[in-house]
Amino acid sequence: xxxxxxxxxxxxxxxxxxxxxxxxxxxxxxxxxxxxxxxxxxxxxxxxxxxxxxxxxxxxxxxxxxxxxxxxxxxxxxxxxxxxxxxxxxxxxxxxxxxxxxxxxxxxxxxxxxxxxxxxxxxxxxxxxxxxxxxxxxxxxxxxxxxxxxxxxxxxxxxxxxxxxxxxxxxxxxxxxxxxxxxxxxxxxxxxxxxxxxxxxxxxxxxxxxxxxxxxxxxxxxxxxxxxxxxxxxxxxxxxxxxxxxxxxxxxxxxxxxxxxxxxxxxxxxxxxxxxxxxxxxxxxxxxxxxxxxxxxxxxxxxxxxxxxxxxxxxxxxxxxxxxxxxxxxxxxxxxxxxxxxxxxxxxxxxxxxxxxxxxxxxxxxxxxxxxxxxxxxxxxxxxxxxxxxxxxxxxxxxxxxxxxxxxxxxxxxxxxxxxxxxxxxxxxxxxxxxxxxxxxxxxxxxxxxxxxxxxxxxxxxxxx
Ligand SMILES: Cc1cc2nc3c(=O)[nH]c(=O)nc-3n(C[C@H](O)[C@H](O)[C@H](O)COP(=O)(O)OP(=O)(O)OC[C@H]3O[C@@H](n4cnc5c(N)ncnc54)[C@H](O)[C@@H]3O)c2cc1C
Ligand code: SF4
Ligand code: SF4
Numbered sequence: 001x002x003x004x005x006x007x008x009x010x011x012x013x014x015x016x017x018x019x020x021x022x023x024x025x026x027x028x029x030x031x032x033x034x035x036x037x038x039x040x041x042x043x044x045x046x047x048x049x050x051x052x053x054x055x056x057x058x059x060x061x062x063x064x065x066x067x068x069x070x071x072x073x074x075x076x077x078x079x080x081x082x083x084x085x086x087x088x089x090x091x092x093x094x095x096x097x098x099x100x101x102x103x104x105x106x107x108x109x110x111x112x113x114x115x116x117x118x119x120x121x122x123x124x125x126x127x128x129x130x131x132x133x134x135x136x137x138x139x140x141x142x143x144x145x146x147x148x149x150x151x152x153x154x155x156x157x158x159x160x161x162x163x164x165x166x167x168x169x170x171x172x173x174x175x176x177x178x179x180x181x182x183x184x185x186x187x188x189x190x191x192x193x194x195x196x197x198x199x200x201x202x203x204x205x206x207x208x209x210x211x212x213x214x215x216x217x218x219x220x221x222x223x224x225x226x227x228x229x230x231x232x233x234x235x236x237x238x239x240x241x242x243x244x245x246x247x248x249x250x251x252x253x254x255x256x257x258x259x260x261x262x263x264x265x266x267x268x269x270x271x272x273x274x275x276x277x278x279x280x281x282x283x284x285x286x287x288x289x290x291x292x293x294x295x296x297x298x299x300x301x302x303x304x305x306x307x308x309x310x311x312x313x314x315x316x317x318x319x320x321x322x323x324x325x326x327x328x329x330x331x332x333x334x335x336x337x338x339x340x341x342x343x344x345x346x347x348x349x350x351x352x353x354x355x356x357x358x359x360x361x362x363x364x365x366x367x368x369x370x371x372x373x374x375x376x377x378x379x380x381x382x383x384x385x386x387x388x389x390x391x392x393x394x395x396x397x398x399x400x401x402x403x404x405x406x407x408x409x410x411x412x413x414x415x416x417x418x419x420x421x422x423x424x425x426x427x428x429x430x431x432x433x434x435x436x437x438x439x440x441x442x443x444x445x446x447x448x449x450x451x452x453x454x455x456x457x458x459x460x461x462x463x464x465x
Contacts, residue, residue, distance in 0.1 A: 008066065008382060009065060009066045009382045009383070009384055010055075010065055010066065010067075011026065011045075011047065011055060011058045011062045011065045012047070013382050014062055014064045014065050015044060015045055015046075015047065017290075017381055017382050017383075018289070018290035018291070019064040019290060019291045019294060019384055020044040020045050020064070021063070021064070021189050021190075021219065021289060021291040022035050022043030022044050022045065022165055022166075022167045023063060023167060023168055023193040024045070024167035024168040024170075024172065025062070025063075025168060025172065025193040026045055026047065026058040026061055026062055027045070027169040027172070027173075028061070028172050028173070028176070028197065028201065029050075029054055029057045029058045029061065030047070030050040030051070030054035030055075030057075030058070032047070032049040032050045032051075033045055033046070033047045033049075033050055033054070033058070034046045035167045035169045036141070037141060037165075037222060039417060040221055040223070040413040040417065041165070041221035041222035041223040041224075041226070041287070041413075041416070042165055042221045042222070042289050043142075043165035043167050043222075057200075060196060060199070060200060061193060061196045061197045061200065062193065062196075063189045063190075063192040063193040063196065064189075064291060064294070064384045065384075066384070068192070068196055069196070070385075070386075070387050070465070071092065071188075071192055071297045071301040071302050072092070072301070072463070072465060074195040074196070074301075074302045075093045075301050075302050075328070076093075077199075078195060078328075079328050082095055082328065082329065082330055083330075084330065085328065088352050089461075089463065090299075090352075090356045090363065090367075090461045090462060090463075091299045091306075091326055091352060091355055091356065092297075092301030092326075092328075093328050094326045094327065094352075095327045095328055095329070095330055095333050096325075096326075096327040096336075096349070097324070097325070097326055097327075097349065097350050097351065097352060097354070097355055098324070098325040098327075098336065098348065098349060099310050099315060099322055099323070099324050099325070099347070099348050099350045099354070100112055100322065100325070100340075100345055100346045100348060101113055101114065101320070101322050101323060101345070101346055102114055102116065102117035102339075102345055103344055103345070104117065104344065105117040105120065105155075105156070105159060106320055106321060108155075108157075108159035108160065109159045109160065109321060109323070110160045110161040110244050110309070110321070111252070111309040111310065111321040111322060111323040112310070112321050112323030113159060113321070113323070114323040114325055114336075114345070115159075115185065115212060115307050115323075116155050116156070116158075117339065117344065117345065118212065118305070118332065118335065118336070119131045119133065119149075119152075119155055119183060119185075119212065120152035120155050121335055121339065122183050122210060122335075123149075123150070123151065124152055125335075127181070127183075127209070127210070127331075128180075128181045128182055128183045128209060128210060129150065129180035129181050129182070130148050130149065130150045130180055130181075130182050130183075131148075131149050131150075131155070131182065131183045131184070131185075132146050132147070132148055132149075132175075132182055132183070132184040132185065133146070133147065133149055133155065133184075133185050134146055134147070134158060134162045134164075134166050134185065135147045135149075135157060135158040136240060142165075142166070142167075143164060143222065143238075144162045144164045144166060145166050145167065145170070146166055146167070146168060146170070146184075148171065148174060160242055160243065160244050161214070161243055161244050163219070163220040163224055163243045164220065164224065164225055164243075165220075165221060165289075168184075168186070168190060168193070168194070171184070172197075172204065175203075175204060175208065176204070180207060181209045182207055182208050182209065182210075183208075183209065183211075184208055184210070184211060184212065185212045185213075185214055186211065186212070186213065186214065186300075187213075187214050187216035187219065187300065188213060188215070188295070188297035188298065188299070188300040188301065188302070188303070188306075189216075189295060189297065191211050191213055191300050191302045191303040192297065192302050194208065194211060194302075195211075195302045210304050210305075210329070210332065211302070211303040211304050212303060212304065212305055212307070213299070213300025213302075213303025213304075213305060213306035213307065213326075214300065214306075214307060214308075215298060215299055215306050215307065215308030215309075215362075216292075216298070216300070216362075217282065217298070217361065217362040217365075217366075218282070218285060218288045218292040218362075219288065219291075219292055220286075220287045221287045221288075221289060223287045223412075223413070223416040223417075223420075224281075224286070224287045225238070225241060226416065226420065227286070227287065227416060227427070227430070228241075228243070228257040228259070228273060228278070229241070229261070229271075230425070230426055230427045231257070231273045232257070232259060232261075232271035232272060232273045233271060234259065234261040234271050235425040235426075236261050236262055237261075238259035238260060238261055239259075239260050239261060239262055239268065240259065240260045241257070241258070241259040241260075242257070242259075243257055244256075244257075245258040245272065246319055246320065246321060247274075247319055249319060250319045251316055251317055252310075252311075252315065252316050252317070252318060252319055252320075252322065253275065253311065253316055254274060254275055254276050254319070255274075255275050255319075256272040256273065256274050256275065257272060257273050257275070257278075258270060258271070258272040259272070282361070283361070283405075284405065284408045284409075284438070284441055285405050285408060285409040285412075286409070286412040287409075287412050287413065287416065288409050288412075293370070293409065294370065294373065294374070294384050294386065295366060295370075296366055296386050296387050296388055296463070298359050298362045298363060298366055298367075299326055299355075303328070304329040304332055305325065305327050305328060305329060305332045306325070306326040306328075307323050307325050308323065308324050308325075308355075308358065308359065309321075309323065309324070309358070310322035310323060310324045310358060311358045311359070311361075312324075312354060312357060312358050324354070324355055324358055325347075326355060356458070356461060360458070363457075363458075363461040364457050364461075365405075367388055367460060367461045367462075367463070368394060368398065368457045368460045368461070369398070369401075369402045370388055371388045371389060371390060371392075371393075371394070371460075372390075372392055372394055372399055372402050373402055373406070374386060374389070374390035374391075375390035375392050376402070376406075378390050387463040387464060387465045388463060388464045389464045394457075394460070395452070395455065397451075397452045397455070398455075398457070400444065401444065401448070404437070404440060404441050405441075407437055408434075408437050408438065408441060411433065411437050412434065414433070415429070415430045415433035415434050416430050418430070418433055
């Protein structure tokens with residue numbers, strides 16, 4: 001019965017059940033498909049005006065629809081010509097694994113600036129004509145969005161991580177309208193959607209020559225930007241914002257949110273708040289779209305390269321930031337090696353074990369926790385088909401934590417909506433709505449560590465297929 005429910009998740013149900021991540025690939029299939037913000041600050045597709053034939057053609061390009069091949073299948077096809085490729089049970093296909101940073105782009109980068117450096121090299125060496133990255137948007141609705149960049153200098157302003165909903169909708173149309181070779185950044189589900197699109201759209205397949213993966217633990221809704229801005233004490237929306245301003249004297253994970261705000265007298269002031277003060281939001285899953293609770297790809301397994309933070313003891317103490325890198329393309333791997341020889345990159349080989357260890361939190365949630373959420377939610381609603389099977393074979397502490405996290409995720413969307421609708425500044429309405437569930441989470445964490453201690457779920461990180 002459950003399997004039947006999973007298999008019937010078509011694109012219409014992806015949207016109605018809250019699994020749409022707003023990637024925008026479906027908009028290439030119909031002019032009537034639109035991506036816009038919902039009441040929870042998430043970018044989602046609206047395909048109500050599309051014909052049945054158009055909707056049917058969208059099924060194969062939606063990363064969450066039942067018709068989508070999984071990441072393992074897509075990666076096998078994408079990297080079939082890579083002679084030195086290995087298959088990691090947790091991280092997918094890889095040709096090389098590294099830790100390091102760019103001596104130049106690290107300053108602007110989220111971690112080691114490896115992505116910024118790589119994109120600049122792709123442009124400088126003429127391997128691509130343009131790169132597609134995220135930056136401040138000119139659109140009134142979207143604060144950040146994908147944009148086209150054709151010079152390495154401009155890349156410095158588009159480094160760092162954008163914990164904000166973005167969509168490929170406009171840039172895909174740009175690629176169709178403008179011949180050339182492109183490299184494009186994206187979180188894992190966006191790359192999956194792009195691989196699916198490439199399979200049915202030869203123009204996109206020919207023009208998007210490099211997919212640069214940003215490892216992803218979870219996305220945030222636009223409410224996160226409102227929340228952080230208000231946390232700084234600002235009483236107006238930001239003019240510019242950076243989710244990861246580095247403090248080079250602190251640990252790499254103790255970065256700041258920084259925004260510039262217009263004061264009543266018309267001047268600009270910078271305000272910031274430390275990740276340490278809000279850090280637990282990552283574990284709690286505040287403002288996280290539901291799709292992220294039903295996603296098993298942490299390492300952007302279908303991208304030509306995946307880059308993440310080096311959340312390992314030997315690197316995390318360096319506030320300047322270090323990246324971990326999974327290469328899946330021998331061309332990109334050779335570029336990195338050459339960058340090292342030229343003295344532009346500091347790079348050291350790391351093990352598969354190191355890469356897995358660096359993402360323990362994400363893998364706990366997206367492999368072990370996902371099995372339980374598939375079971376729990378699959379009883380009452382449609383859920384996507386995943387590479388792990390529904391299961392409750394995990395200790396009661398872990399199961400309880402999943403239930404509390406789901407409640408926090410859902411409650412945070414409603415509470416922030418209420419805060420915004422109230423028209424009041426600050427976060428008083430939000431905090432009052434959230435106090436019980438956040439109190440429960442903190443109390444549970446204390447009791448759990450006293451009674452159950454720390455448990456290691458690493459053996460369950462592997463996929464079931
Ligand atoms: C939503 C999100 C969740 C993440 N979760 C994790 C995690 O759980 N664990 C982990 O180790 N790392 C995570 N990262 C990745 C990490 O924050 C860094 O992006 C990564 O280490 C690359 O750093 P860098 O210094 O090499 O790249 P940079 O030189 O900073 O370049 C990053 C590039 O990615 C682009 N970019 C930024 N945000 C987005 C986005 N949302 N979509 C598409 N492109 C984007 C930028 O425009 C820039 O071109 C996450 C990133 C995002 C955006
Ligand atoms: S293709 Fe992307 S935007 Fe369209 S419904 Fe699926 S997840 Fe949403
Ligand atoms: S967690 Fe998964 S679904 Fe959510 S944004 Fe990241 S890759 Fe996409």
